[in-house]
Amino acid sequence: MNNKTLSAYSLALAYALYSSASWAAVSADQANQLGTTLTPLGAEMAGNADGSIPAWTGGLTKDAGVVSATGFPSDPFADEQPLFTITAQNVAQYQDKLTPGQQAMLKRYAASYQIPVYPSHRSVGLPDEVYKAAKSNATKTSMVEGGNGLSDFSTAIPFPIPQNGLEVVWNHITRYRGGSAKRNHVQATPLASGKFVPVYFKQQFTFRDRIKDFNPANPGNVLFYYKQLVTAPARQAGDVVLVHETLNQVKEPRMAWIYNAGQRRVRRAPQISYDGPYPASEGQRVADNLDMYNGAPDRYDWKLVGKREIYIPYNSFKLDSPTLKYSDIVQPGHLNPTHTRYELHRVWQVEGTLKKGERHIYAKRVFFIDEDSWQIALADHYDSRGSLWRTAEGHLTPRYDIQVPWLGVEALYDLINGRYIVSGMRNEEKDPIEFGFSSLSSEYTPAALRNAGIR
Template sequence: MTILRIPLAALMAVAFGSALAAVSADEAARLKSELTPFGAEKAGNKDGSIPAWTGGHTTPTAGDKPAGRRGDPFKDEKPLFSISAKNAEQYADRLSDGQKAMLKKYPDSYRIDVYKSHRTATAPQWVVDNTFKNATRAKLNGDVVEGAYGGIPFPIAKTGAEVMWNHMLRWRGTSWEFNINQYQLTADGKAVLTTDGRADQQMPYYFPDGSPEQFAKGNEYWMIRLVNAGPPIRAGEAIVGRVNIDGSKDQAWVYLTGQRRVRKLPNPCCDTPTPSAAGVMAFDEIEVWTGRLDRFDWKLMGKQEMFIPYNANRFLQPKTDAEVIGKNHFNPDHMRWELHRVWVVEATLRAGQRHQAPKSRYYCDEDTWICVLGDRWDANGQLWKTLWAQTFVAPDLPGNPIGSFGFNDLLSGQGFMGNLYNAKASQYPLKPRFPDSVFTPDALAGEGVR
């Protein structure tokens, strides 16, 4: 792997411990000059294959229907080239270990279609303003963020932990709904429906009328309630989660129809299987990474140009799940990959902690801070899982939230595809703010199927 640069500040943080403070006003001023408002390099790369950022994509997309299905702003574009097992070596320095392993494991069906790169990342002005304020007020106290609110917490990130917090506190809206299907991919090529559900989600961290002081009273940054309509064996099941800046205070409850009661989950964290995916995926594998930083030591490896899933409105266009699900992985006909700069972060199991994956590596887009690819190694040092997530263009947000995500188990041949909107009438509709009571165990009990 060729890393373009390793910031001196990152090396110093590793050498001298986690004295992680906000940047100076002079350094923050770069967010209004050579850096984008979120902290990416505004300029393109030398050969122009990565363009300059010019404000992101805010133009309404033809085919977008309010609270309905979404169009594709780049529907007329064709792939520039395709990467397969036959020519993978030619592009090896721009591929993750997991993608190289997928090309090798499935040489006859897996490929990466590379399209023209578009830097579409954007956000409302109030999120931009808060991000600028966070640069000089946010800091890490151990593994916990302090002083951040309403924007990217560390737009000028110095450490791997700061990059991962940027991913977790990324802009994805204030309140929204999704209707989804999720599937387990078996080793023999079958797609088994695990979830047909509707979810309400909310980010109190992004309430426009909030403040760091108000938010710090509870520190719950993400809330979700998922109710299953299917498959039949899971119809009526539900889960509520309240995710806290301090991961030790995360809370989740499930309603199980067989027991007819709400139960609090004892450990909604880390490598514990999540009920939202029928136990197929771990909590901290949701959307590539949704976990607790205190389980690992985080090392910022630097920045690299890589082919990553991006601007994936193309994936939203088919109207059946079968069209986007391949035999052992997603159907590459509907995937869009682009060349972008990513921050590379390695996670190594911290002394005294336990986890099924003692080593991981994440690739986080510089424009959105979303970790779109991840690889995990098992206790024997074998490359075990490769994780992926797609962003799509949502001018009504405006922004680039994660759509579908999943993983492939490179050892067992199994996999998972989550958050498929293809068979649904709506794709990530924005909603007015939900009452806090929506995300409580009492709400689950009141809605429970008896």
């Protein structure tokens, strides 16, 4: 199968969905596929023809390993060795299961970039209440405002049986992340030489149904609340970003504020959206690059290409290991491939093309979205000349103990200037990630920023 070939299933699906371009929920009969031929989140239950992708049997169990006092789950696959490693020398053998971005990385960093491929494990499992919400959403949720908002949506995954590319994108935006989370993590933007200064963050978010004063009868337009505090280096310490992420960002744009510790003032930050510069990123990432992709989808036309089998970052327990230092991971040009893991999985391929009259530094984006978690695993970004500019990797680490398919480390590579940004590292952190807590909406107000940002 070459890069332009889809499975018979995907090809039939792509034609049917492209022609219907529906904005509506699916029928009850279609929704009954969930939990039978499809997983509760809409992935194909069966494995692939040659068995290299296994059938889904529920994901990792909660007792698949142990979790350390500092919150690191043990690796259930620690004894496995790579089946093979893709390099610049043998890439031709595997190019039908690689993205253009992966092939470009192998070409640019021929001496050092590698893709170690391990046995595939469909390890994603979520709580039953999320499965129930997804099935309910399948028959109730629809897109409104030209696809820029959702109606009758609950919890996560509005379109487990997607009918077009925009619905797949919405599944990523709203995917289940534990409802709420607090973590310390580290970001690096190394120079071409590999030298970097780590930036330390305290980050937390709370989805609306984890807000104590949330009213289901009048849910409003906020999808989740997000807060990020820089704790080091000293020149940036105390700066805080606050975001109220809205479901319909065209009708009611994302509300964002920045607290500058040096000036001791809070100001609105409308630039933290679309291709506005993201704080502390040294120009290596724009606002909607965070979390592989976030925010309003209205500036692009989204085309559902179909499904492919490709090698994606998966079960990245080794990359998240507390035995590693940040300097073990960050190296010139890219992450150290000694610590990465890739597996063959089915993904939804979606292409976003910038609409006529709209502005963004990326004229086209191509997402490769894991069918089991709805997490964007790989993303390619093209400039206005049609040249591949940046490529991103999202290294998923399933938190089996609490049934959260967690995006740990994400990296965005600039194929032109040879630099990259990596965030989500927490190997040297001592405080565990806290999931599933409830918050008051008052914790996410501009007035609360001053207290959060005291040096």
